[in-house]
Amino acid sequence: MKTQIFYFSSTGNSLCVARDIGNAIGGEVELIAIPGALKAPRPVTASAIGIVFPVYMWGLPALVRRFVEQLQIPASTYVFAVATCGGNAAGTLAQLRTLLEKKGILLALGEVIRMPGNYTPMYGAESERSQKKRFAKEKIAIRRIAPLIADRKAGKVDCGTWLGRRLLSGFVYNGGMKQVPASDVKFRSTEPCNGCGLCVKVCPVGNIVLVEGHPRWQHHCEQCMACLQWCPQVAIEFGGRTQGRRRYHHPECSASDFVW
Ligand SMILES: Cc1cc2nc3c(=O)[nH]c(=O)nc-3n(C[C@H](O)[C@H](O)[C@H](O)COP(=O)(O)O)c2cc1C
Ligand code: SF4
Ligand code: SF4
Incomplete structure (x- = not known):
């Protein structure tokens, strides 16, 4: 079966x-x-x-x-x-x-x-x-x-x-769900971003493109937080409260599990 x-x-x-x-x-x-x-x-x-x-x-x-x-x-x-x-x-x-x-x-x-x-x-x-x-x-x-x-x-x-x-x-x-797609205006990349492109790969809906080596969000976001959680440089923030907060992922998973 x-x-x-x-x-x-x-x-x-x-x-x-x-x-x-x-x-x-x-x-x-x-x-x-x-x-x-x-x-x-x-x-x-x-x-x-x-x-x-x-x-x-x-x-x-x-x-x-x-x-x-x-x-x-x-x-x-x-x-x-x-x-x-x-x-x-x-x-x-x-x-x-x-x-x-x-x-x-x-x-x-x-x-x-x-x-x-x-x-x-x-x-x-x-x-x-x-x-x-x-x-x-x-x-x-x-x-x-x-x-x-x-x-x-x-x-x-x-x-x-x-x-x-x-x-x-x-x-x-x-x-609340009506606000989600465009809520990505609150995302920004910060100085440690090295243009590796992982955020583009882990996005489940292709909502990120790299422009001059930095992510740009395209306003059809699911707010899943994968980009923010998996950035190896911890270089993505959302609004004013994520800075300094510890990121999370399940210890049995790695970013490669989320390259869709
Ligand atoms: C956009 C968003 C909204 C969430 N809303 C809730 C919620 O309403 N209630 C709750 O208990 N957890 C909420 N969570 C937490 C997740 O449901 C929870 O951590 C989940 O296990 C994550 O699963 P994943 O690791 O498979 O993505 C939310 C997480 C995100 C990213
Ligand atoms: S994953 Fe992080 S370091 Fe890599 S391009 Fe995206 S924001 Fe920059
Ligand atoms: S929060 Fe999720 S859906 Fe939105 S841009 Fe980041 S990875 Fe893509």
Whole structure:
């Protein structure tokens, strides 16, 4: 039995979850990056698919939403999802369940896994000790859900509270997501930039070009923070609060995992 796991990740949390699920469920597993699948749609050839992604602004990243909207699978396909977040996913999986239902597809299982947060405009990377605690809990969660996924069984879909769904994933999300594409006007490169071009490569939507050896953002941003997190020179800042904040990426991932 084949399983295809479609994932989006900018700093590795969701990629590691996707890998861990793949290793735990056994059988034939294919991991497919959503940014690539959007550029060149991949046929779904498995009886089960997973969608693994980070929570953005208490909801689905725009890129994941686009992916699900164009997804074509038989209604009989077993679909599971994992949303990784820094603290509160609110109604993110309810958004996904509704999107899938519109296509006549059932979300059989939906898990939220808390991982280190990567939204540097609000906070720096947490301590290694605290990160390790979260990684240990992630492994426990995977051990719990992997047998269900392997046996194609239904489980709980974590849809958060009524207030979280209405207020955070509804009102706040709908307003905030409209601002995201042009929010990249707040990015700038600083003096240590040496024109290496890595920020261009890790951007999942081709939103950066190099002009005279420095990045220029093109205003169709996803705000994933990959450019800021992976810059080897720590030469990208966003607004006025990221300077001096520790950058984050999952210790089991490297920048080459994010060259789409
Ligand atoms: C633009 C943006 C918005 C985010 N919004 C939330 C949020 O609403 N709630 C939350 O708990 N974490 C939020 N986070 C944190 C990420 O969901 C979390 O760190 C996730 O595990 C990152 O996954 P990745 O490493 O696979 O990209 C946000 C991160 C970014 C970049
Ligand atoms: S990754 Fe950093 S150093 Fe390299 S071009 Fe981009 S901003 Fe400059
Ligand atoms: S420009 Fe930076 S934050 Fe925006 S989508 Fe690309 S990598 Fe992500």
